[in-house]
Amino acid sequence: MLRLVLIAGMSLLTVISAIAQLTKFYTIKDSPEFDTVDFYLKATATNCLLKTLEADNNPLTIYGNPDLEKINPSFASKVINRTCYSKLKLDEYSSSGFGDSFTMAVSRSDKDNDFWKVNLNESKIYKLNLIYGFGNADVNLTGSSVQRVKIKSGSADIVVGYDKDNMNPIKMDTFYVKADFGSIVARSMELSRAENVITKIGFGNVLLDFDDVLAEKCNVNASVGAGNLEILLPKTGTPVIIHIKDSPLCAVKIADGFEEVEKNVFVNMDYEADAENLLSFDVDVALGMVRFKYTD
Structure with a gap:
């Protein structure tokens, strides 16, 4: 949609x-x-x-x-x-x-x-x-x-x-961005x-579409109630770390190739803690759906 x-x-x-x-x-x-x-x-x-x-x-x-x-x-x-x-x-x-x-x-x-x-x-x-x-x-x-x-x-x-x-x-x-009932x-x-x-x-x-390699650091903080959040990532070239705070009533899907380094913390193959173009996510989801996918 x-x-x-x-x-x-x-x-x-x-x-x-x-x-x-x-x-x-x-x-x-x-x-x-x-x-x-x-x-x-x-x-x-x-x-x-x-x-x-x-x-x-x-x-x-x-x-x-x-x-x-x-x-x-x-x-x-x-x-x-x-x-x-x-x-x-x-x-x-x-x-x-x-x-x-x-x-x-x-x-x-x-x-x-x-x-x-x-x-x-x-x-x-x-x-x-x-x-x-x-x-x-x-x-x-x-x-x-x-x-x-x-x-x-x-x-x-x-x-x-x-x-x-x-x-x-x-x-x-x-x-x-804030979506009450609408779509962004x-x-x-x-x-x-x-x-x-x-x-x-x-x-x-x-939908947050990071469709190419980042040149600088970016911190993403997301809160999802009963809606849907989809995030598109480049498959290579951008180091990514994802922190998830979930609940039994939500659904979270992480793209292939990510490793869970501790409970609800995921990193990709390019991840380096001190990377100049680190893309980090802190996502809190209650009832909705969160999905990380690749752009290609």
């Missing part, structure tokens, strides 16, 4: 580009007063595309074609200590917020006609906090300098990641240069 989400998310690019005209709603003009953009997005029920656009000289440009009888967009920004804090809210008039994910799940409505496109550029550093209720989102981080990204899905299907051979120009301190596919994770990856799953599904 997660691979179907990947295909669906990638097709969102085509769908949005096929729309007759997106209206420019909000813009942050470039200024020497700030070098970092801290962008917060909360979308109750829309389809969203975020990507870097080289032709856009503005650090943030937002387009959309919402049904304004149902969606109430609002935007604000301010500069503090060389950071531009920007907040976009795409709330339904009838929405009471994200406090009760179960209520959102049973009250889903069709939002196929609501599209938003957020353009970043290459000149600033970005901190992203993206919250999606329903719909689809494609978060393409290629070309932008992302210091931190946090993505939360109520019941949305989200694809986030990088195009092949396009690494984050700067180190990322934290890559955070994080592709080409090795290109994020994230020092820390945090994954929290309620009843949803998350």
